[in-house]
Amino acid sequence: MAKKKKGTVQEEQSHIRTPIVCVMGHVDHGKTSLLDKIRGSSVVEGEAGAITQHIGASIIPIDTIIAMSGGLQKQKVNIPGLLFIDTPGHHAFTTLRSRGGALADMAIVVIDITEGFQPQTHEALQILRSCKTPFVIAANKLDRIHGWKVLPGESFLSSYAKQNERVRQTLENRVYEIVGELSELDFSSERFDRVSDFARNLAIVPISALTGEGISDLLMIMIGLAQRYMEESLALTSDGPGIGTVLEVKEEKGLGATIDLILYDGFISVGDEIAVATSEGVIVTKVRSLLQPRPLKEILIEEKFNRVRSVTAAAGVKVSAPNLDCVIAGSPVRVICGNAESVCEEIAREMKEINVTLSPEGLVIRADTIGALEALCSELRNNEIPIMRAMVGPVCRHDVIETETIKNPFFRALIAFNTPILPDAQDLLKEAGYADEVTLFSGNVIYHVIEDYLQWRMDLKKNIEQKQFEQIIFPARVTVLEGCVFRQNNPAVVGIRVLAGTLRTGVSLIQTDGRKIGKIKTIQHHRENIGECHAGDEVAISIEGATVGRQFDVNDDLMVAVPERHVKVLEKELLSKLTIDAQDVLSDYAMLFRKENPFWGR
Numbered sequence: 001m002a003k004k005k006k007g008t009v010q011e012e013q014s015h016i017r018t019p020i021v022c023v024m025g026h027v028d029h030g031k032t033s034l035l036d037k038i039r040g041s042s043v044v045e046g047e048a049g050a051i052t053q054h055i056g057a058s059i060i061p062i063d064t065i066i067a068m069s070g071g072l073q074k075q076k077v078n079i080p081g082l083l084f085i086d087t088p089g090h091h092a093f094t095t096l097r098s099r100g101g102a103l104a105d106m107a108i109v110v111i112d113i114t115e116g117f118q119p120q121t122h123e124a125l126q127i128l129r130s131c132k133t134p135f136v137i138a139a140n141k142l143d144r145i146h147g148w149k150v151l152p153g154e155s156f157l158s159s160y161a162k163q164n165e166r167v168r169q170t171l172e173n174r175v176y177e178i179v180g181e182l183s184e185l186d187f188s189s190e191r192f193d194r195v196s197d198f199a200r201n202l203a204i205v206p207i208s209a210l211t212g213e214g215i216s217d218l219l220m221i222m223i224g225l226a227q228r229y230m231e232e233s234l235a236l237t238s239d240g241p242g243i244g245t246v247l248e249v250k251e252e253k254g255l256g257a258t259i260d261l262i263l264y265d266g267f268i269s270v271g272d273e274i275a276v277a278t279s280e281g282v283i284v285t286k287v288r289s290l291l292q293p294r295p296l297k298e299i300l301i302e303e304k305f306n307r308v309r310s311v312t313a314a315a316g317v318k319v320s321a322p323n324l325d326c327v328i329a330g331s332p333v334r335v336i337c338g339n340a341e342s343v344c345e346e347i348a349r350e351m352k353e354i355n356v357t358l359s360p361e362g363l364v365i366r367a368d369t370i371g372a373l374e375a376l377c378s379e380l381r382n383n384e385i386p387i388m389r390a391m392v393g394p395v396c397r398h399d400v401i402e403t404e405t406i407k408n409p410f411f412r413a414l415i416a417f418n419t420p421i422l423p424d425a426q427d428l429l430k431e432a433g434y435a436d437e438v439t440l441f442s443g444n445v446i447y448h449v450i451e452d453y454l455q456w457r458m459d460l461k462k463n464i465e466q467k468q469f470e471q472i473i474f475p476a477r478v479t480v481l482e483g484c485v486f487r488q489n490n491p492a493v494v495g496i497r498v499l500a501g502t503l504r505t506g507v508s509l510i511q512t513d514g515r516k517i518g519k520i521k522t523i524q525h526h527r528e529n530i531g532e533c534h535a536g537d538e539v540a541i542s543i544e545g546a547t548v549g550r551q552f553d554v555n556d557d558l559m560v561a562v563p564e565r566h567v568k569v570l571e572k573e574l575l576s577k578l579t580i581d582a583q584d585v586l587s588d589y590a591m592l593f594r595k596e597n598p599f600w601g602r
Contacts, residue, residue, distance in 0.1 A: 016234045018059070018083045018314040019226040020264060022104030024128070026118035030140040031110045033209040035084055038064075038219075057247065057262045057316030058084045059293070060219075069220040079226055079234075082219075083314040085262065105230055106222060107135035113174045113206065114144050117181045125185060134229065136203045136221055137189065139178060143208040145170050156206050156214035157193060175204055192221055199229065241337035242268035242313065246276065248369075249327050250318075255289070257324040261333050263317055268335050269310035274321065275343045277331035277351050279393060282344040283323055284336065291318040328392050330370030362386030364403045366395050367417040372446065376417055379450050386411075395440075397424040403438045409464070410457050416442040417449055469577070472569060475585040476501030476560045478509075480552065486540065489547040491521055494554075497538045500581035501560070504532040508561040509543065509552075514592055517558060518546030535581055559589055 023031045035058055061081040085104060109124050111117065128135050143150050147167045151159045160168060175191055182189045182202060189202035203221050207214035226234070244261040252258045259276070268274070272287045291305035293316060311317045319333075332350050334343050351370075356377045363380065365387055367373040373390055380387055388411070389402065395416045406412050421429075421442065428434050439456060443449040477499045484495025509517040521542040523530050533539050552558060562570070567590055575583060 016078060016080070016231060017312060018080050019105040019222075019230060019234055020083050020085060020262075020314045021222060022085045022107040022133070023110065024107055024124035024135075025110035026112070026115075026120035026124075028112075030112065030209045034108070034110060034138065034140065034207070034215070037209050037212050037215060038068075038084075057260075059315060060084060062223075065219045065223060069216040069223070077223065077227070078231075079223060082222060082226075083262075083316065104133055105234065106225060107133050108138050108218070108222070109135055110138045110140050111178060112141050113139040113171075113178070114141055116174075116177055122185075125182075125187070134225060136192075136205060136218065136225070137178065137182075138218055139175060139204055139206045140209055142171060142206045142213065143211050145174070150208075150211050151213060153212040153216075156217045159213045160206075171206060175206065178204055192217060198225060240266040241335035242266040242272070242274075242311075242333075243335070244268070244313075244317075244333045246327055246329050246331050246333055247316075248329050249324060252318075252320070255320045257327075258291075258318050258320045259324055259327050259333070260316065260318050263311055263313045263315050265313050266335065267310055267312040268317070268319070273336040273340065274319070274333055275336055275340065275347050276324070276333045277328050277347050278323075278326040279328060280326055282347045282351075284340055284344065285321040285323050287319055287321050289320040291320070292316070293318075328370055329368060330372070330392075356387065356390045357381065358390065359386035359388060361406065361408055361411060362388040363411050363413060363415055364389045364399050364406075365415040365417075366391055366393060366399065366419050368392065368419040372417050375446060376415065376450075379446060380415075383450070383454065392419075394420045394422050395425045395442075396422050397428055400425050400428045400434055400438055404434055410460060412437055413439045413441060413453060413456065415449060415453060416440065417446055418444045465574070465577070468569065468574065472574065473507050473560065473562050473566050474502045474504070474578070475562055475570070475582050475589055476503040476507075477557060477585045477588075478503060478559075479557050480554050481538065482554050484540070485548050485554065487542075488549065491542040491544045492518070492546045492548050493540060493542045494548060495538065495540050496558075498533055498535050499557070500535050500585045501579070502532055502534055502582065503537075503539075503541075503560065509546075509558045510561045511552065512557055512559060512588075512592070515551070516561070517551045518543040520544075535579070559585065562586070562589055564593075 023035065025031050038060055039058055059081055060083075062077055062079060065081065066077065107124075107128050109121065109128070111121055142148060142156075145167060147164065147170075149159075149163055149167070151162060160171070163171070179189050187202050188200060189204055192203035192205045195201045195203050198221075205214055205218045205221060207218055209215070242263050243265040244263040247260040247262060250258050250260065268287065268290065270287050270290055273284055274287060275282055275284050290308050290311055292308050292311060293305055305318055308317075328351075332347050334347060336343050356374060363385060365373070365376055365380070367376050367390075370392060373392055377387055377390055388406070389399075391399075395414060399414055403412055403414050419442075421440070429438060429440060441449050441453045441456070443452070478496040479499055481495040481497055485493075486495070487493040503520070503523065505520055505523055508519045511517060521544050523533055524540045525533065525537070530539070546552060548554075567586070570578065570586055571590070575586075578586065
């Protein structure tokens with residue numbers, strides 16, 4: 001049971017917890033680079049596609065913030081620091097960002113000042129509005145403004161004052177473009193140094209994550225907002241049993257399976273019992289040790305940790321405890337204080353509320369975390385692609401077998417995000433029957449995996465349509481040319497002009513009143529056999545079962561006989577692939593036979 005201990009972090013800081021700051025914005029606008037500059041690290045270089053793929057937690061101590069922001073030294077600061085959550089940047093991570101927005105006390109929305117608003121910018125603002133989360137705009141990449149004189153590490157106002165008039169005007173224009181965009185979304189905003197009431201106006205802080213310019217101003221604004229508007233709410237949740245979210249499950253040398261988590265409420269101590277969700281249900285285990293990343297480091301990449309006895313929210317912490325092997329990344333963790341059964345039931349209830357909509361027919365998908373699974377589902381849903389089964393964990397043999405049995409060829413694909421393929425599944429995918437039927441898409445950048453699947457689906461559709469084209473009998477109208485009767489029968493050989501559509505060997509010809517003539521055996525052009533010809537071509541054809549002067553004659557217009565089932569396919573699926581003249585022939589042909597049978601071709 002979690003108990004408050006004398007002389008611990010809980011007693012010293014129980015009056016207020018570390019505020020959680022969520023960093024949001026469009027892909028590649030510099031969210032992780034901003035944190036890198038503050039931390040002096042290079043997380044961005046280690047991320048797949050230079051896009052953050054998991055929520056990471058970084059503690060920035062108040063001493064560091066004070067050192068960077070000289071203005072804070074004149075203020076009384078009672079906040080222990082800031083815990084930054086670096087949320088994924090691509091639109092596929094809508095669900096994770098939504099969680100981040102709801103979890104955070106404040107947010108920074110990063111906008112590339114040279115590019116302005118992008119789809120994920122709007123998305124981030126919608127999330128923050130719905131979560132009622134206070135935020136600041138970081139107008140990044142001011143160093144890319146043409147002519148900007150770089151002054152590393154300086155405050156924005158100091159750097160701005162040293163630029164020439166043309167550069168200052170360019171910056172002003174870019175800032176007011178952002179102000180205008182925000183105004184259209186009903187947000188009142190202004191450059192931070194012109195804001196008098198931060199409760200009514202959004203602050204826009206021009207920065208450069210590359211050079212460090214303006215970052216001190218940004219941190220000062222964040223601390224000021226936390227102290228002025230959030231002190232009461234931050235004090236309310238600092239001394240209860242800990243509540244957190246699992247970031248990742250890792251095998252650590254000497255510790256075994258561990259979990260990295262964000263503790264966003266209360267506190268956790270060595271010896272506490274915790275409830276956590278696993279692939280086999282909710283379990284209760286006891287904390288053996290707690291390890292925190294050194295200040296300014298990122299929990300997902302830190303190699304050396306400090307051992308601590310207890311941790312107070314908000315913090316990123318590594319937990320060592322028995323039986324953590326099957327813990328599900330993205331799931332809730334709760335310190336048990338009182339009734340363990342009710343805590344487990346609450347976690348189980350949360351796990352059932354995962355935002356995944358399943359269909360009777362669709363794709364089989366796997367992901368390494370709950371958030372990634374939800375994000376994958378969201379992206380597929382946006383593309384109107386149904387999901388039959390969605391699971392956290394590695395791809396197994398059963399997944400391959402189940403995918404192979406799906407009737408719709410467009411869903412005979414396995415999608416795996418950032419999760420391994422078990423050896424038995426790999427072996428099965430190499431077997432002849434499965435290799436031809438099941439296609440695997442795996443990777444560690446969600447939108448790349450989705451794009452690969454969509455391209456495969458498009459190619460498959462083209463191949464299927466091509467085969468349909470090759471098998472379908474297409475409509476055509478021809479006329480028998482005068483002076484071009486080369487043989488009257490056995491078979492009849494005549495010259496014709498194709499008036500409309502596509503004429504192929506093996507099709508039957510009829511008169512325009514429906515009377516049967518015979519089947520085309522060969523088509524010749526300049527004495528060479530060809531498989532098909534088109535409107536405007538003049539060719540010689542041989543017709544089995546027909547006699548010139550009996551079934552047809554010179555100057556007669558003839559049509560290709562299209563089977564009823566082929567008419568259905570052409571009208572419902574391939575009509576747009578036909579030329580206008582071929583569509584007219586199909587319409588005439590269908591009308592001719594529907595006069596006798598109203599249900600023909602329907």
